[in-house]
Amino acid sequence: MICEVRHVRRCEMGRRKDGKAKTKLQGQALTPRQRMVGDEKEGSSGDARKKSTKRKERTKHKEKSERAEKDVKKAKAVKSKSVESFDDDVRVHSAVLDEPEDGNFVPNKRGKKRKRQEEPIEGPSTFKMNNLKEEDEASSGAKEKSRKMKKPKEEEGACPVTTKKSKEEKGECPVTTKKKSKEEKGECPVTTKKKSKEEKGECPVTTKKKSKEEIAAGKALKIKKKEEEEQQRWRWWEEAKYEDGVKWKFLEHKGPHFPPEYQPLPDNVHFYYNGNIVKLSLAAEEVALFYAQMLDHEYTTKEVFRNNFFKDWRKEMTLEERMLITDLSKCDFGELHAMHVEKVEARKAMNKEDKLVIKEANQRIVDEYGFCMLDNHRERIGNFKIEPPGLFRGRGEHPKQGYLKKRIQPEDVIINCGKGSRVPEPPAGHRWKEVRYDNTVTWLASWTENVQGSCKYIMLNPSSKLKGEKDWEKYEVARRLKSCVDRIRLQYQQDLKSKQMVNRQRAVALYFIDVLALRAGNEKEEGETADTVGCCSLRVEHITLYDRLEGSDCVVEFDFLGKDCIRYYNKVPVTKRVFKNLKLFMENKEPGDDLFDRLNTGLLNKHLSSLMPGLTAKVFRTYNASITLQEQLRKLSNGTANQAEKLLSYNRANRAVAVLCNHQRAPPKTFDQSMANLQSKIEVRREQLTLAKSELTLAKKEVKGHCSDSKLLALVERKKKAVQRCEEQIMKMEVQATDREENKQIALGTSKLNYLDPRISIAWCKNMEVPLEKIYNKSQRDKFAWAVDMTQTDFIF
DNA sequence: CGAACTACTTAGTATTGCGGAT
DNA sequence: ATCCGCAATACTAAGTAGTTCG
Structure with missing residues (x-):
């Protein structure tokens, strides 16, 4: 049944041009959490248009060789249009929109970064049921309800009430009172394994056999540990903040922990190509094992994943191997896979002592690498381990899924630490890419990841001062929004009538962000990531307007994939004015065009910060x-x-x-x-x-x-x-x-x-x-x- | 100005490991 | 003693947004 549905959907998607068929079908047959499951043929992205020269790393994988001519044509068309409309835009900024409701205004169609996805044609039907969720009225109903609950705009207008108490609450200007000097001087002796499970002090009833005393002793110990921990805690919120931009004065750490080297396969485990045993080179073998380990996963059934993997795998092969191995479907990873499964089983079945040994070894790693000294306090590091190599697991219909995520060497890693601190030692025989002493950032180490070309950082644990302070600040900004949200709402209601298109679009976007808690929706590079959107990047095809639906007037139906390819599906009654504006924005546009063609997150945030310092789109979500x-x-x-x-x-x-x-x-x-x-x-x-x-x-x-x-x-x-x-x-x-x-x-x-x-x-x-x-x-x-x-x-x- | 680069938050899923049931 | 279910944790992808650069 599902397959059938999916099949139908594909066909529909095939003519997604009209936008409607697709949306409707999704609304009915698919589930609220539908990931774009799809079809990978041709890498799912057919558009040649690249707006700009990308970073070198990013271009690496861009062999979009086969592209339908028509796409190129279309891209060109769009491009020229976008140039046109840019001029148009300049004019329109000062242009007067006299009768916008009558459609005198012709919206331009600026091609942003994103490009239309090539339509799926066919693919392996490996539709995983459990990724799906039944679309149920109840859930969307609940959404609407919850929306309504917070709708009352002026209801909480009495926000000033807060100010009274919150004053000292927030301690905006924390006095420097160093209360706890305790650990201050103690330099935090590297003791306290805070692993203690004092967690639930309530249930000391572990083993019945234990004598009362033992239990009592255990309890006391726990309490003591708890107290100790409490005393050790750095009460940074009672201290003065540093001057702007400075995140710390002293930082010392041991550098990141590297994953273990690859262990070659034992002699009795073979890889077969076309039925024959092939002994792979070490590099190729390692990558083959990455794939073999994922054989149970849905990923390996996806065409894009398989192709990407194969492409990158072949790069790791010797010339000889590359000549021989030309077809993934002739590869037999069975024994590698079996070995992996066996290993997992063995690990599970291990006896207690062995498990303990491993646990202790891990603990030692944590003790050594998991902490740093920051301004005289011992802080936990969040992710002190370098990410091990593997196959890239992009979410949803990610065009890069399956590419090889390479092993990071110390030579790739930048270390950041305090001047005068002990610089971490690189692993024997290696050196760091760079050591810097930048106290305006919070990371301890960073490297560039090869699949997307983005930076990865090693940073502190959420319990650290650096993270906590930021978090606290975030909520304070949101609370400030509370005191001026009425004014801002009034303002965007006004802007809905603005004579300038850009202001109207901004107002509607803001309305969505405020009422529906949508994300900002930054632009993304096309073909580099899955096709997901947020508010500012919504396209015409993502909403459907109903003058009347299910007893309400002016209903907007949203159906799009948001962050992590989580589907957002919602039917919301909106105000007449918003509705009219949406109609206007959608006039003369294709389903694939941007709904807010004059707007982007930069513009929106600039506006917001003029309304309240520190205000950005995401603050609305927090608020x-x-x-x-x-x-x-x-x-x-x-x-x-x-x-x-x-x-x-x-x-x-x-x-x-x-x-x-x-x-x-x-x-x-x-x-x-x-x-x-x-x-x-x-x-x-x-x-x-x-x-x-x-x-x-x-x-x-x-x-x-x-x-x-x-x-x-x-x-x-x-x-x-x-x-x-x-x-x-x-x-x-x-x-x-x-x-x-x-x-x-x-x-x-x-x-x-x-x-x-x-x-x-x-x-x-x-x-x-x-x-x-x-x-x-x-x-x-x-x-x-x-x-x-x-x-x-x-x-x- | 817009693109690129950087830093940092937010996100869902995979794995681990604990405690209760058997 | 072992198994099982689930909460906690680990992991890392995917966002937002500020800054820099051409």
């Missing part, structure tokens, strides 16, 4: 997410509920945000199973409850007969307790089931980690008397230590 959480918590939570219910309402508030921000996940593979398990558990409990109840009545009866036999009375009490316990447990499980079901394809983590001001959650926990551990795990508490420390019950975002 709307946090304010939604706050509102929802207020609405949903009930101080008299029990803990499970309170947590459910928290999760629901969190969920409203995740829906708003379109944070999705693949439903866990075991979802249905585990749901069923939970249900059957509930059933069992129910039976127990019935039983307990009848026992209780029986006991009561007996009491009545024998007046007050103390034994019987005790029995009744016991039975009562049992009934109660059962009820509680059932309730708890039911709440859990609800929560899990609602969470099936929603990811809460992203918003919790990146969009929700932690102080809202912390204040809520305090007010609701819910332990913070129920909301934030250990690393989240570390990340938000600044907020945990400073937040009082009266915090208002």
Whole structure:
């Protein structure tokens, strides 16, 4: 069935020109989270147009040899048009739009960086079900609802209320009070393996055999460790900030950790070509193994992936090998794959001691490379490991998937550290590409990755000062937006009537960003990445206008792939003015043309920062997410509920945000199973409850007969307790089931980690008397230590 | 000015490993 | 003791946005 659907869709896509057929079909048959699954023939990108000379690295893989002539023609056409329209644009800036609604204005069609994807023709139908999600009304309905919830524009107009308290809250001008001098001088002796699982101090009930003392001792130890850790914590938020641009004064680290060298295959594992054993050179063998290891993965069924891999693999081969191996389908990686599977199994089946040995070895690596000294404090590094080589796993229909991601050598790595610090030693026999001493950046090491030509950095852990400070600042900017968002909204409502096209487009885009929490939508280089869009890069084909739909007027249907190729699908009623403008923007355009042809993120952000210092498009997402959480918590939570219910309402508030921000996940593979398990558990409990109840009545009866036999009375009490316990447990499980079901394809983590001001959650926990551990795990508490420390019950975002 | 370059945040998925159930 | 389910963590791709360069 799915295949059928897919087939149909392909056909439709084949004539995507009209835009409509495609969109409609997607809306019906595909799921909200549909990744563009596709068809890789011809690398899916047919357009020769390259707007500019790209970086050298970037051109490397650009052998788009076979290109349909018509595409070239089309590209040329577009190009010339774009030149034309540029002039036009200049004029129009000052041009007057007298009757724009009547369509006097002819929108130009500037070809931006992106280019139309070549239409899929056919391909292996390896449609992975579990990447799909059923499109259900419920979910889009929920989205709309959540949208409405935060719509009330002037409702929270009373924002100034916040200012009162927030003053000292934010401690904008942190006094330099060095309270904690403790570790200050102690130089942080490299002790404290903070690996401790003190996490849940509540349940010391590990092994029953342990004596009471042992348990107590363990508990005490944990508490002590916790305290120690707390004392060690750098309370940077109480210190003065550095002058502009300076990120640190002293930085010392051991450099990145490199992955182990490649281990050649054992002699009994063979690669076959065309049925014959072929002993590959080391380099070619390593790359072959990368592929063999992925054989179970859907990637290896994709044409683009296979072609890209093969192309890059052949580059690693010796001349001889290259002559011989010319067809991927004649390659047999079976034994390599089997060896890999075996290894994985063996690792799983390892006994405890061996596992411990490995664990300890890993720990030693962490101890050595995982920390740095930054301004007298020992900070955790986030990713201290150089990314190992492998095959590039781009998301969605990425044109570069399958290319070889090369092994990084010390000679590729730039080290950044403090002047006067001990410069990290390169691995024996090697040297660094460069050592620099730049304290205006936060990275410790960087290298250029070969597939996309972009930079990779080694940076600190989220719990570090450098990250925390930035995070705090982010939420403060969002809170500032709160106090002027009404003005800004008023302004863009006005701009919807502007005589200048660019202003109208900006206003509509801003409306989307504000109301729907869309991302900004930077331009992307065509053919270099999957075809995804954000607000400013929306194309005509991504929206459909309905004068009337499902009981609402002026409905816009969005259907596009956003970041990470996550589908955004939503039907939203908009104001008449926005609707009219959209119609105007779409006039005389092809489906593949930009909706906001006069706008880009730079322009938009420039405008925004003129309205409020520090304001950019993404601040709206932060602001709307946090304010939604706050509102929802207020609405949903009930101080008299029990803990499970309170947590459910928290999760629901969190969920409203995740829906708003379109944070999705693949439903866990075991979802249905585990749901069923939970249900059957509930059933069992129910039976127990019935039983307990009848026992209780029986006991009561007996009491009545024998007046007050103390034994019987005790029995009744016991039975009562049992009934109660059962009820509680059932309730708890039911709440859990609800929560899990609602969470099936929603990811809460992203918003919790990146969009929700932690102080809202912390204040809520305090007010609701819910332990913070129920909301934030250990690393989240570390990340938000600044907020945990400073937040009082009266915090208002 | 726009493209390129750089730095840093945000994102979903894969892997790990813990604790409870058996 | 082992298995299993899930939460936590690791990983790295893919965004945003500021700065520099031609």
